[in-house]
Amino acid sequence: MGVKSRILIVGGTGYLGKRLVKASLEQGHETYVLHRPEIGVDIEKIQLLLSFKAQGARLVSGSFDNHESLVEAVKLVDVVICAISGVHIRSHQILLQLKLVEAMIEAGNVKKFYPSEFGTDPATMENCIEPGRITFDDKMVVRKAIENAGIPYTYISANCFAGYFVGGLYQPGQILPSRDSVLLLGDGNQKVICVDEDDIATYTIKSVDDPRALNKSLYIRPPQNILSQNEVIQLWEKHIGKKLKKSSISKDEFLAMKKEQDYAEQVGLTHYYHVCYEGCLANFEVADDVEMSKLYPEVKYTTVEDYLKRYI
Numbered sequence: 001m002g003v004k005s006r007i008l009i010v011g012g013t014g015y016l017g018k019r020l021v022k023a024s025l026e027q028g029h030e031t032y033v034l035h036r037p038e039i040g041v042d043i044e045k046i047q048l049l050l051s052f053k054a055q056g057a058r059l060v061s062g063s064f065d066n067h068e069s070l071v072e073a074v075k076l077v078d079v080v081i082c083a084i085s086g087v088h089i090r091s092h093q094i095l096l097q098l099k100l101v102e103a104m105i106e107a108g109n110v111k112k113f114y115p116s117e118f119g120t121d122p123a124t125m126e127n128c129i130e131p132g133r134i135t136f137d138d139k140m141v142v143r144k145a146i147e148n149a150g151i152p153y154t155y156i157s158a159n160c161f162a163g164y165f166v167g168g169l170y171q172p173g174q175i176l177p178s179r180d181s182v183l184l185l186g187d188g189n190q191k192v193i194c195v196d197e198d199d200i201a202t203y204t205i206k207s208v209d210d211p212r213a214l215n216k217s218l219y220i221r222p223p224q225n226i227l228s229q230n231e232v233i234q235l236w237e238k239h240i241g242k243k244l245k246k247s248s249i250s251k252d253e254f255l256a257m258k259k260e261q262d263y264a265e266q267v268g269l270t271h272y273y274h275v276c277y278e279g280c281l282a283n284f285e286v287a288d289d290v291e292m293s294k295l296y297p298e299v300k301y302t303t304v305e306d307y308l309k310r311y312i
């Protein structure tokens with residue numbers, strides 16, 4: 001096994017980004033984290049960056065408004081992993097990555113780029129409804145720029161972050177499991193794939209120096225985490241020792257309700273629609289050589305059942 005790649009994490013203070021920094025350090029990579037001057041006096045981010053430094057990461061100053069600074073940052077490493085925001089209820093900055101691609105073209109040294117994806121494979125979402133399709137359309141614009149530039153890549157399709165989906169028993173707008181009643185999306189029988197966020201980071205870093213991952217889309221489908229809403233509710237009921245009162249919302253009612261929400265919420269509801277009514281995550285086959293729980297069986301992933309126990 002050769003020397004491990006040096007990794008730059010962009011968006012390192014974010015929800016997923018901070019886990020990528022941790023996993024990169026844990027797996028023994030020389031780890032660099034972009035420090036954007038724009039974060040100013042955001043004391044939480046500064047403290048987090050300092051904690052990365054204390055754990056051995058190197059902080060690199062760089063701004064999306066300063067091309068040269070991005071070029072200098074990417075020149076320091078072999079692999080760039082971007083976890084810039086892409087959830088409208090928080091922030092959506094996916095197209096800023098085009099500037100990172102420009103920097104990598106000029107630097108010319110990057111052996112692999114992981115754009116900020118980590119969700120539903122955007123290549124499977126051509127028929128996504130408005131307004132949620134912007135997430136996938138923008139991610140595809142970034143893919144096109146990467147591939148046109150000839151930058152080697154790995155795309156990670158991580159399916160649902162467990163914190164959003166398992167936490168809320170798949171109910172949009174909820175991230176804590178209910179103890180009295182629950183709203184089923186349709187019949188609650190579509191299979192959904194949920195992944196612990198730390199596991200997403202672990203699998204991603206595992207693939208960095210793996211030739212099997214080069215220029216591929218990889219999928220995280222831990223077998224025990226492919227569960228319908230009804231199955232997740234049953235697990236929760238078992239742990240709290242109580243049955244929840246159930247009601248359901250039909251597809252048409254759900255889509256009508258979506259129209260009453262603000263834009264950011266509509267984007268999120270669109271995603272819930274495709275995941276929970278159409279089963280868009282699990283309704284296609286994935287070969288074993290691109291499924292990360294099969295590529296890296298040594299990773300003891302967190303099951304949805306164990307994830308749920310955190311909320312008891």
Ligand SMILES: NC(=O)c1ccc[n+]([C@@H]2O[C@H](COP(=O)([O-])OP(=O)(O)OC[C@H]3O[C@@H](n4cnc5c(N)ncnc54)[C@H](OP(=O)(O)O)[C@@H]3O)[C@@H](O)[C@H]2O)c1
Pocket residue numbers: 010011012013014015016017034035036039045064083084085086087090091093096116117118119120158159160161162164
């Ligand atoms: N599958 C799912 O269920 C799911 C759920 C959530 C997210 N995701 C995906 O995961 C990825 C990361 O999302 P996240 O929720 O972890 O992101 P996040 O925490 O909202 O933001 C990540 C980072 O983006 C950077 N950022 C934000 N605004 C910026 C700006 N204006 N200019 C430059 N950088 C900016 C910041 O990094 P610094 O301040 O550190 O530079 C921030 O910490 C996205 O692609 C998203 O679509 C998937």
